[in-house]
Amino acid sequence: MQASLFENISGRIKCTACARYCLLRDGQSGFCGVRTAENGHLNLDVYNFPYAFNIDPIEKKPLLHMYPGSRILSFGTSGCNFACKYCQNFEMSQRKNVVGKYMTPEDIVKLARKSNVDGIAFTYNEPTIFMEFARDIGVLAHKYGFFNIFVTNGYETPESMAMASEFLDAITIDFKGNGEEKFYNRYISIPSPQLIFRTIKNALDYGIHTEITDLIIPEIGDNLEEAKNMIQKIKDIAGEYIPLSFLRYHPDYKLSIPSTPFVTLKNHYDLAKSIGMKYVYLGNVPEEQYENTYCPACGNLLITRHIFDSRVTGLNSNGNCLKCGFQTGIRIK
Template structure:
């Protein structure tokens, strides 16, 4: 399948899907391994080949401020434009060849409807590398009332974000640990993590619902000053109502550090709250109350969460607080009002 996100540059082509902007000669693939210059065009090798396929609660992405309690069909492909040394989906993401089951966009949406899900999530690996495939699935999904979510590392280009705006309803933009350049260089093979903030702005400018996650890795990616810098930039871009989740790291792939202590996560939570962020969460933890949503105005419990289950406790159907009327802008379609 010919990709759309590329341009010609002499005897080479330049892929414009992600901020690596790979220059390729005939026969070469990009860093992701699945966008290949072949027979004079850029081919998206994984088109029609979803790899990894599951029905999840929306909270697992995590998307916490859009249709809580919804069920979504999740899939990814092989390949990735990052090389995280601790990737939990490395069997997919670090596989630089086509794998998966042949399924057209029409068939994927048909399967989603058969499973009675509310939306589709493009996840597990980096969806930007299969943007054209995701776009074709997403446009069909919209025709049947299904919403679309990207779980992304935030390395999109202006070109790919323009395409994403055609079909995306939400993005979870995931910082992969310490948001500083040295960390990204050493552990992810990425040079310019600051570009992720541009993606956050693009997403919000396009009216795409945007949530932020930060994987807190002990010893190497848990610096509180760096976390403060990240929160400050996010607040400047999206404001104090931007949802931010700090996620516990678990050892995997090439990194065997112990799981993030709860105390470390709590310090990150406290910093974000002290900086005026209203919606701060901890993920992958069993401690109570750090996944709940509270009203920024009156403090009432709006959504109670445990693991990946949500109960609407204090939201009206229009997303306003039942206690004080504060408008949260959290749509509650397909949720059960308690």
């Protein structure tokens, strides 16, 4: 399938799907391994080849302030524009060839209808690299009343975000290692995480519901000073009410460092609160105090959570606190 996110530059193909902007000669594939230059255009090799379907609670993404309790159809493809040494989905993301089952956008939306879900999540690998496929699925999904979610590393371009705005309802943008440049260089193979902040702004400018996660990896990606800088930048761009989740890392793929200690996560939680962030969470830990949502104005318990189970207890259908009337910004289905 021919892609549309590319430019012809002096006889070479410049892919504009992600911020790597790979410049390709005929026959070459980008870093992701699934966008290939051919005869003056760019092919999306994984178009019609989804991989690894699951039915998930929306909280698993995690997406905590949009339609709590929803069920979603999750899938990805092979390939990725990052090379994370701790990737939990490396079997698919780090493949540089096409694997999966042939399914058209119509087939995938039909599966969503049969599965009795509320939305579709493009996840597991980086969805930006199959943006045109996601767009065609997402536009069709809207016609049947489904919402669409990206779980992304945030390395989109303005061009790809413009396309995403045609169908995307929500986005979870995942920082890693507090956005430390040295961490991104060594463990992800990205020169700088700074362009991720641009994606946050672009998503918000397009009216896409946006939440932030940060995977905290002990010893190599848990520096609190770097975390402070990252949180302040997020606050400056998105304000203090954007949901921010700090996630526990578990060893996988090429990284054998033990899981993140709870105290390390708690330190990040306290730091974010001290900077003024109103909705801060800890993920991958069974600590309900740090999973629940409380009203920033009066402290009323709004949503109780245990792992991936959510129950709305203190909100009306408009997302207002039942106790004080504060407009929380949480979307209720």
